[in-house]
Amino acid sequence: MxxxxxxxxxxxPWLLAWPRAFAHGEQHGKTAGPVVKExxxxxxxxEPARVRRTVDIRMSDDMKMSPNHIDVREGDTLRIRAINxxxxxxxxVIGTGDELKAHAEMMKKFPNMEHEEPYMAHVPAGQRxxxxxxxxxxxxxxxxxxxxxxxxxxxxxxxxxxxxx
Numbered sequence: 001m002x003x004x005x006x007x008x009x010x011x012x013p014w015l016l017a018w019p020r021a022f023a024h025g026e027q028h029g030k031t032a033g034p035v036v037k038e039x040x041x042x043x044x045x046x047e048p049a050r051v052r053r054t055v056d057i058r059m060s061d062d063m064k065m066s067p068n069h070i071d072v073r074e075g076d077t078l079r080i081r082a083i084n085x086x087x088x089x090x091x092x093v094i095g096t097g098d099e100l101k102a103h104a105e106m107m108k109k110f111p112n113m114e115h116e117e118p119y120m121a122h123v124p125a126g127q128r129x130x131x132x133x134x135x136x137x138x139x140x141x142x143x144x145x146x147x148x149x150x151x152x153x154x155x156x157x158x159x160x161x162x163x164x165x
Contacts, residue, residue: 035118037118039136040119041096041139041141042094042095042119042133042137042139042141042159042161043094043119043133043134043135043136043137043161044134045119045132045133045134046077046132046133047077047132048079051077051078052076052077052078053076053078054078054079054080055070055078055079055080057080057092057143057157058083058085059082059084059086059090059092059123059155060086061086063153064155065144065145065156065157068158069159069160070143070157070160071160072159072160072161072162073135073162073164074135074137074162074164075134075135075164076135077133077134078132078135079130079131080130080131080133080143081128081129081130082123082128082129082130082131084123084125084129085126086125087125087126088125089122089124089125090123091120091122091123091146091147092129092131092144092145093117093143093146094119094120094131094133094142095119095142095144096141097142100142100144100146100151101151103146104151107146107147111147111148118131119131135159135161137161138162138163139161141159142156142157143156143157143158143159144156144157
């Protein structure tokens, strides 16, 4: 075996992994493919074509989300754009208060847990992530960063979904 052949064989695994690694970086932990639409108490994954409003939520290292309250009308499809202006990883998860508290406790036990649900966005420092969600149930819900310690530090907000008129 020549030196050139040996060098090519050693590079082969890296070359095969390169497209997959690049694609993962583009998706920020989300898997490719269609979004699974599962009805939740706070709504269902929305269709991007039905978005009528985008709400930017800035996440910072002082454990704040701004704004920390959103008013929505039942049936509205929103794009929630989580913008990480900090230097550490943050995320945004929509849910009921009880579900978010339970998930925050689980994150303490499994801090590297990956998120692939359509009501979650894992956002590296200096980047942004979008959630497209249809709020088809009236009520009071929450959003939060569930990375260990962030939720407890107050990194959360509320969503009020008013019933249809």
